[in-house]
Amino acid sequence: MRTLYHWPLDPWSRQVRIALAEKQLAFELRFVRPWDAPDELMALNPAGLTPVLVDDTAQGRVVAVEARAILEYLEEAKAEPALLPSGAGERAEVRRLCQWFDRKFDSEVNAFLLHEKLEKRLQGLGAPDMEAIRAGRDFLRWHLDYLTNLLDVREGLAGPRYTLADIAAAAHLSCIDYLGDVPWDEFPAPKAWYERIKCRPSFRAILEDRLPGVGPASWYADLDF
Amino acid sequence: MRTLYHWPLDPWSRQVRIALAEKQLAFELRFVRPWDAPDELMALNPAGLTPVLVDDTAQGRVVAVEARAILEYLEEAKAEPALLPSGAGERAEVRRLCQWFDRKFDSEVNAFLLHEKLEKRLQGLGAPDMEAIRAGRDFLRWHLDYLTNLLDVREGLAGPRYTLADIAAAAHLSCIDYLGDVPWDEFPAPKAWYERIKCRPSFRAILEDRLPGVGPASWYADLDF
Known part of the structure; x- marks a missing residue:
């Protein structure tokens, strides 16, 4: 089970949605307004910003916060198709x-x-x-x-x-x-x-x-x- | 041969200097003023910002620009001592x-x-x-x-x-x-x-x-x- 907290016109949320789709990883979207961050989001990211990905994996729950951390995480968790080159x-x-x-x-x-x-x-x-x-x-x-x-x-x-x-x-x-x-x-x-x-x-x-x-x-x- | 373009009180340049020292990688410092970026820096980073690392490796020259890219590069190029945990x-x-x-x-x-x-x-x-x-x-x-x-x-x-x-x-x-x-x-x-x-x-x-x-x-x- 994978949940992405996002706001539709947040460019960082969009990067994660696109990368998840490229890697064909299923996810549920949770709509939030970053300027009116609900407690649920604040508990995951005290900066109150989207995106936040909650990924329940076989090794336990991973909470990845903000696009760069999430995108590096996804690249490490599912290498193919690669979104970073090898060199x-x-x-x-x-x-x-x-x-x-x-x-x-x-x-x-x-x-x-x-x-x-x-x-x-x-x-x-x-x-x-x-x-x-x-x-x-x-x-x-x-x-x-x-x-x-x-x-x-x-x-x-x-x-x-x-x-x-x-x-x-x-x-x-x-x-x-x-x-x-x-x-x-x-x-x-x-x-x-x-x-x-x-x-x-x-x-x-x-x-x-x-x-x-x-x-x-x-x-x-x-x-x- | 490894050269780091930096400005001493730039927090991003400092992150790279500390990481290079932790990994015991030798480097030369090139002092630049980001608000008066020389052509040499602009050619490497059109944003004109420090830090920029130029690393002449056995596989060829790597130009890594800005702290996050440089720090991920260093972690991949020399895994020990690790500055990112494994989980x-x-x-x-x-x-x-x-x-x-x-x-x-x-x-x-x-x-x-x-x-x-x-x-x-x-x-x-x-x-x-x-x-x-x-x-x-x-x-x-x-x-x-x-x-x-x-x-x-x-x-x-x-x-x-x-x-x-x-x-x-x-x-x-x-x-x-x-x-x-x-x-x-x-x-x-x-x-x-x-x-x-x-x-x-x-x-x-x-x-x-x-x-x-x-x-x-x-x-x-x-x-x-």
Whole structure:
């Protein structure tokens, strides 16, 4: 029995959902609001953040907290299909890009777009700040340029194969795409890459997410957008 | 030949220096200012951040970027002495605490104390904001309370043994301690734990760090403080 505490538009919860699906590990979802964390979540993660995975294994219960810990755990618990390559340099490159999205993209794009357009609305924190939204959109273009450079020499973001780096990037971008803010048509290489990711069975549940009262962009779930 | 690009009061650079010393891996230090990243660093890490480890191994050059990627790399490259325990649940707990310090402590304590008292001064960003410093000190007390709770049932932060969680916590706290802001005497259990960490040979170089023009607190390097 495997339970994942998640919030649908949390980019870290999404990374874990995608990785679990890639590894064909069954799990139950427990919906929580991180800004109103229930006691049950606080007992598992005193930081009150999603995702948290509770995995009852033959060796006992494993509680893995936050995406990086969960993703390393899943890779160690079920090696195939591998989401980290085998070479040391390639593994380091995947983990660099995961950090890139989890720290840099998060502070430069999510902090503006996700926070201003979604979190403020859901948490009743007032109207979005248009200046912040513009800054987030500028940073997003810069990040899509960076992806274009990577994809110029690579099939996946971190190398020839699909890895945790693709999952991290797609999870973050998919939340921004829900809001309709990704200018895909200006960035053909990232668009073609995201189209390939969207077609994977592991992404199906992500495309079915709907927040009550906040619908996605019209093309959000289209495989050919 | 192993080269680490670092900045002395960067808590992430410190984690890697301590781990390299624990594993008795020789390395050369290359001093860089992350807010004025040289081209050499930007070519290795386009985010411009320290630490970056360049390791010329028998299998070729490995470039590992940012602390989490470097620390996982080192654990895989040289398993002994182990800085991650062997059980899945214990490994997840170590990684949870690493994230706790790298994200939560960083945004609640470093962002106020390190930024206001040190980074602003070195980068010529104006006078420190006393309100922010007070907020950082309040958060720091809260974190020391949390450490007290952990240490009530554990010898190390994540369990009976010394792990990457102790290294992460000590690296972050040591930067704040350089500034003289840790009220050790009010928190005897974290103080006794930090005293044990300070006595390890792997911590010696950290205690010898001196920034030109910004000296450490008088007790910073004392093993008995």
